[in-house]
Amino acid sequence: MNHEASFAAVAIFTAFVLGVLGLSFWLGRRGQSAAAYYAAHGQIHWFVNGIAFAGDYLSAASFLGICGMIAFSGYDGFLYAIGFLAGWIVALFVIAEPIKALGTYTLADALASRFGSRGITLAVAISTLVVSIFYLIPQMVGAGALVTPLLGLPHAAGVVLVGVAVTLIVVTAGMVSTTWVQFIKGSLLVLFCGLLVALILGRGLSVNTGDLTPQVRTVTPDGRVLVDGRPQSRDHDLRPVGTLSALPARYAGRTTTGPLGPLEYFSVLEDSTIVTWKSTRTADEHGVHVTYEPVTRSGADLLQPGGSFKGLRSGRLADRLDFASLMLALFCGTASLPHILIRYYTVKDAAAARKSTVTGIAAIGVFYVMTLYLGLGAMTSGALDPTDSNMAAPLLAKSFSTTLFALVSAIAFTTVLGTVSGLIMAGSGAVAHDLVSRVCGVPLTDHEKVRCGRIAAVCLGVVAMGLGILFKNFNVGFLVGWAFNIAASANLPALVMLLFWKRTTAAGIIAAVTVGMVASLGWILLSADTFEKVYGLSRDLAPVPFSQPGLVTIPLGFVVLIVVSLLTPPRPAR
Amino acid sequence: MTKPTAERDGSPAATVRASRTGLALFWIYVLLYGGFMGLVLVRPDLLALRPFGGVNLAILAGLGLIVAAFGLALVSMLGRDTR
Numbered sequence: 001m002n003h004e005a006s007f008a009a010v011a012i013f014t015a016f017v018l019g020v021l022g023l024s025f026w027l028g029r030r031g032q033s034a035a036a037y038y039a040a041h042g043q044i045h046w047f048v049n050g051i052a053f054a055g056d057y058l059s060a061a062s063f064l065g066i067c068g069m070i071a072f073s074g075y076d077g078f079l080y081a082i083g084f085l086a087g088w089i090v091a092l093f094v095i096a097e098p099i100k101a102l103g104t105y106t107l108a109d110a111l112a113s114r115f116g117s118r119g120i121t122l123a124v125a126i127s128t129l130v131v132s133i134f135y136l137i138p139q140m141v142g143a144g145a146l147v148t149p150l151l152g153l154p155h156a157a158g159v160v161l162v163g164v165a166v167t168l169i170v171v172t173a174g175m176v177s178t179t180w181v182q183f184i185k186g187s188l189l190v191l192f193c194g195l196l197v198a199l200i201l202g203r204g205l206s207v208n209t210g211d212l213t214p215q216v217r218t219v220t221p222d223g224r225v226l227v228d229g230r231p232q233s234r235d236h237d238l239r240p241v242g243t244l245s246a247l248p249a250r251y252a253g254r255t256t257t258g259p260l261g262p263l264e265y266f267s268v269l270e271d272s273t274i275v276t277w278k279s280t281r282t283a284d285e286h287g288v289h290v291t292y293e294p295v296t297r298s299g300a301d302l303l304q305p306g307g308s309f310k311g312l313r314s315g316r317l318a319d320r321l322d323f324a325s326l327m328l329a330l331f332c333g334t335a336s337l338p339h340i341l342i343r344y345y346t347v348k349d350a351a352a353a354r355k356s357t358v359t360g361i362a363a364i365g366v367f368y369v370m371t372l373y374l375g376l377g378a379m380t381s382g383a384l385d386p387t388d389s390n391m392a393a394p395l396l397a398k399s400f401s402t403t404l405f406a407l408v409s410a411i412a413f414t415t416v417l418g419t420v421s422g423l424i425m426a427g428s429g430a431v432a433h434d435l436v437s438r439v440c441g442v443p444l445t446d447h448e449k450v451r452c453g454r455i456a457a458v459c460l461g462v463v464a465m466g467l468g469i470l471f472k473n474f475n476v477g478f479l480v481g482w483a484f485n486i487a488a489s490a491n492l493p494a495l496v497m498l499l500f501w502k503r504t505t506a507a508g509i510i511a512a513v514t515v516g517m518v519a520s521l522g523w524i525l526l527s528a529d530t531f532e533k534v535y536g537l538s539r540d541l542a543p544v545p546f547s548q549p550g551l552v553t554i555p556l557g558f559v560v561l562i563v564v565s566l567l568t569p570p571r572p573a574r
Numbered sequence: 575m576t577k578p579t580a581e582r583d584g585s586p587a588a589t590v591r592a593s594r595t596g597l598a599l600f601w602i603y604v605l606l607y608g609g610f611m612g613l614v615l616v617r618p619d620l621l622a623l624r625p626f627g628g629v630n631l632a633i634l635a636g637l638g639l640i641v642a643a644f645g646l647a648l649v650s651m652l653g654r655d656t657r
Contacts, residue, residue, distance in 0.1 A: 075632055075633070078633075078636050079614070079636075081636075081640075082607075082610070082636050082639050082640065085639070085640050085643055086603070086607050086639065086643060088643060088647075089599075089600060089603045089607075089643055089646065089647075090600070092596065092647055092650065093596030093597060093599055093600035093603075093646075093650065094596065094597070094600055097596075263626075263627040263628075263629050264627070264628075266628075266629045266630075266633050267624075267627060267628030267629050270624075270628070270629070270630060271628075300622065300630070303630055303632060303633060304618065304621060304622055304630070304632055305614050305618055305621060305632060306618065312614065312615070312618060313618075320615050323614075323615065324611065324615060327611050331607060354650070354651060355651060357647070358644075358647040358648065358650070358651045361643055361644055361647045362644055362647075365640045365641070365643060365644045368640055369637060369640055372633070372636075372637075
């Protein structure tokens with residue numbers, strides 16, 4: 001769909017972004033040492049750090065991806081929310097305090113701490129870069145998706161805008177500004193989503209069948225876009241979708257429920273009838289056609305697992321394993337994400353690390369509960385763009401008012417800024433602190449270490465922009481699942497075994513990180529999802545039985561670590 | 575694999591205590607999470623039941639898992655602070 005920019009939207013958005021950048025430049029004058037750049041001197045208050053955890057973690061995948069998935073497919077998007085939050089239990093109870101005690105600036109610091117091994121540092125730095133880049137893709141895709149309707153700019157412009165803004169944030173003040181940007185973003189995201197949920201419950205549910213004629217979008221071989229056979233324009237475009245066609249019998253004769261309570265909202269929706277839209281893609285000599293057709297479904301059906309994860313209802317073992325694999329990766333992945341783990345270095349001690357994790361869990365938990373209302377509210381708002389699930393939450397806000405749309409979009413954009421800055425921080429630390437200083441042994445002064453980190457941040461920003469443009473048409477929630485799989489497969493076995501198995505050796509850690517990373521990455525590249533959505537090939541050609549690798553590659557990491565450790569002589573710990 | 579190596583290596587005592595209590599709470603949550611995912615995979619029909627407020631078990635269990643995560647985190651923190 002084409003989206004029209006409004007002056008209010010542009011003004012609010014610009015004020016937000018300039019405010020964040022101004023804060024970043026101001027903070028950047030306060031500290032230029034490596035300790036300030038990479039770990040904010042370890043002096044961030046635990047509450048600020050906890051909300052910054054939420055700001056770091058609640059990425060475009062959480063806000064745009066989950067809401068979009070719920071709006072388009074129903075309950076299954078909420079399974080992502082459950083998995084994402086569950087991962088924090090691993091972080092809190094298993095990883096938080098030891099990682100704080102073991103490391104200085106990066107994940108490699110912690111994993112190499114017992115052995116002082118350059119091999120471990122190299123393997124973990126590479127894994128940090130791979131995970132960060134995979135996590136960066138959905139954030140940049142989300143940025144492009146946001147800017148299109150907000151500013152009327154093309155997707156690529158949004159990606160470049162985020163890339164430039166976030167690179168400036170990281171380059172100016174490193175972890176100090178990154179922390180405060182994430183704190184502001186985390187606070188605003190939870191507060192404004194709370195406001196949206198209150199508006200959703202206040203509005204209740206209304207019958208609005210709308211125009212249910214199928215719609216066809218065609219991209220011709222010469223690149224023109226047609227809607228129902230005529231050129232797409234401001235006056236002739238795809239219609240917004242997502243409506244409710246019947247309320248429960250107890251509302252007979254009424255077209256609206258009026259305000260609903262939090263649980264009542266679900267129960268009324270379950271007894272309602274909802275119109276969702278399915279898309280079918282075909283191609284011929286006239287171009288590629290995507291047909292959007294209405295599908296009338298019961299609320300009870302949409303609020304059951306299986307709307308998006310088709311395998312849950314197909315009965316195929318491979319499909320069920322695919323789902324189990326994703327849920328395992330989400331559970332294990334959070335505590336293995338380098339950009340989350342480095343936040344433990346910004347507080348002063350283990351107690352502060354623990355308290356900030358609990359604060360983060362509270363903020364993130366509240367947010368994920370709200371995603372269910374946001375997604376279902378969008379599903380029945382009549383404002384969905386059938387071509388783009390990532391826009392469900394902002395368009396839901398637009399169904400209330402343009403100003404709210406501008407605010408929510410600006411917050412979502414800040415969401416992307418917060419997460420991307422954390423990822424680029426993790427990546428720049430891996431390059432400057434781990435690879436250049438530790439692995440290559442280049443003697444760097446404090447000032448040079450910061451400068452090297454800044455150069456790495458700029459390079460990562462450019463890579464992120466390229467990938468964000470390349471992966472434009474992916475659901476950001478789906479993409480982030482890949483990052484969790486790789487992080488969990490590469491890092492978690494080494495982290496857990498280093499803490500809990502005395503026989504762990506440096507060679508075991510190197511082997512586990514390398515095999516976990518290569519195996520999960522290889523599996524993803526050979527999966528049916530990648531064959532279909534990246535290579536444009538048939539799913540049947542994929543050699544691996546299901547798309548999510550975690551179920552195989554996480555245990556593989558543990559097995560490799562145990563076997564290699566047993567085969568190599570233990571070295572005395574430092 | 576019952577005690578963290580940090581304990582045997584003489585790392586800070588706080589880390590040791592955190593690991594002991596934390597691991598117990600961790601396993602409780604693993605059971606809750608695993609049980610829910612097991613239901614989704616094996617008996618999804620049970621998730622259609624509406625045990626409370628006209629809301630199905632899928633939603634109630636999902637919300638319950640989120641609340642449980644916070645509850646266990648709070649137990650862990652308060653337990654440490656009163657020790």
